[in-house]
């Protein structure tokens with residue numbers, strides 16, 4: 279299959295807002311690739327990954343900089359999907375051992391054969407900035423439809439396999455039986471279970487049933503695979519399934535001390551101060567982002583391992599067991615590493631625990647259903663997080679034209695707070711979260727009316743519109759002039775009852 283075929287489908291999927299049409303378009307291309315002669319599981323898997331906007335290689339170690347000076351594009355499309363996949367695999371191989379020159383040559387060779395549209399798409403794919411990949415919400419139903427297998431089976435297989443590519447290949451070329459036969463494999467990351475969210479503890483702990491209330495640590499999610507017979511006995515994966523084993527030697531050591539031959543564990547690692555209180559999130563974040571020597575970092579800023587789930591132990595898969603069964607097994611295996619939790623059906627006990635967790639400097643709680651199996655991929659009622667919500671009133675300074683589904687709409691807004699000392703408005707973050715279609719339509723019109731200047735896709739506006747934002751906290755920032763940035767800002771509503779001089783200040787944000 280030609281790469282241009284995949285890109286065309288991908289563009290058509292991004293261009294329509296109808297979910298049904300998206301699923302049909304994707305299913306059509308998947309059927310087509312499954313019918314290729316001779317049938318190729320690898321081809322199906324790569325096409326499915328490309329439709330999702332992801333690299334089968336996960337990363338090829340080339341950044342924006344390495345893609346700056348591209349050769350003249352080819353006039354006609356000729357690239358085949360598997361050729362591209364081979365080229366990217368070779369490119370990846372040059373990053374470890376090869377020289378800069380051989381990498382540049384590999385980039386030139388591939389991009390010289392790509393049309394302009396293919397070049398742009400490949401840059402997006404390689405840098406992870408491709409905005410038009412199909413989400414699970416449409417890709418998995420499309421796989422189910424094209425293969426004529428039940429969608430829950432596809433979902434479960436993707437949870438266990440981690441990525442949709444190989445699951446699409448199994449579904450399309452071998453059918454339902456191949457999906458049913460798929461098992462958790464120690465050493466292969468699976469999709470992490472995610473939490474739903476509620477504004478307060480009372481909404482989840484209502485006195486009708488017993489739940490576990492877990493401390494929610496603001497660190498890094500870690501999936502731990504232990505297999506003493508493997509060449510690398512301990513492997514660590516992030517929430518997005520990137521392997522970071524080499525970065526956290528002290529975690530590897532902790533896991534090696536557990537009394538198990540094989541295990542798959544779920545948890546969080548976090549840097550704590552001498553007083554046992556969590557250090558700011560960036561300190562933990564820097565441990566996985568930094569390219570400095572991991573051994574030195576593990577001495578200067580060690581992270582502590584906390585565990586909250588056990589998915590496999592010594593040959594036994596536990597994903598389908600009720601949570602209580604998994605917790606008991608975890609308590610038997612690693613009693614000292616289990617995250618602090620209380621099991622209760624009493625709202626006041628849960629409330630008190632929540633208050634205590636916050637007083638100890640943590641982020642909030644995750645309320646867990648003792649009967650729920652480990653279900654990845656979807657945010658459900660099995661886990662519900664509760665965090666104290668902070669809100670602020672800020673001024674919109676500029677807004678960016680949207681892409682993909684938001685093409686033609688002004689989407690990402692730049693948020694400003696007042697610096698009380700100078701009276702100036704200072705940018706503290708951006709967000710495109712929390713916007714309904716109605717808000718998008720309204721703000722597009724509103725901000726075009728306030729437009730003062732344009733710079734690329736950024737429209738600068740008169741700073742008049744106040745917006746109420748919810749956010750999870752502030753972090754120090756070198757990018758923004760006020761030195762702080764909001765974490766996870768999302769729009770609650772536009773406020774016309776406040777003027778720009780009544781908004782939050784840098785100081786009020788800093789003090790929470």
Ligand SMILES: Nc1ncnc2c1ncn2[C@@H]1O[C@H](COP(=O)(O)OP(=O)(O)OP(=O)(O)O)[C@@H](O)[C@H]1O
Pocket residue numbers: 471472473474492493494495496497498499517546586617644663
């Ligand atoms: N005890 C815990 N149980 C489950 N998750 C926990 C716990 N402590 C911390 N976490 C973190 O909270 C996250 C659960 O929330 P969610 O599934 O919404 O992930 P998220 O989108 O990364 O959210 P957030 O940014 O709020 O952490 C997990 O990914 C994990 O990193």
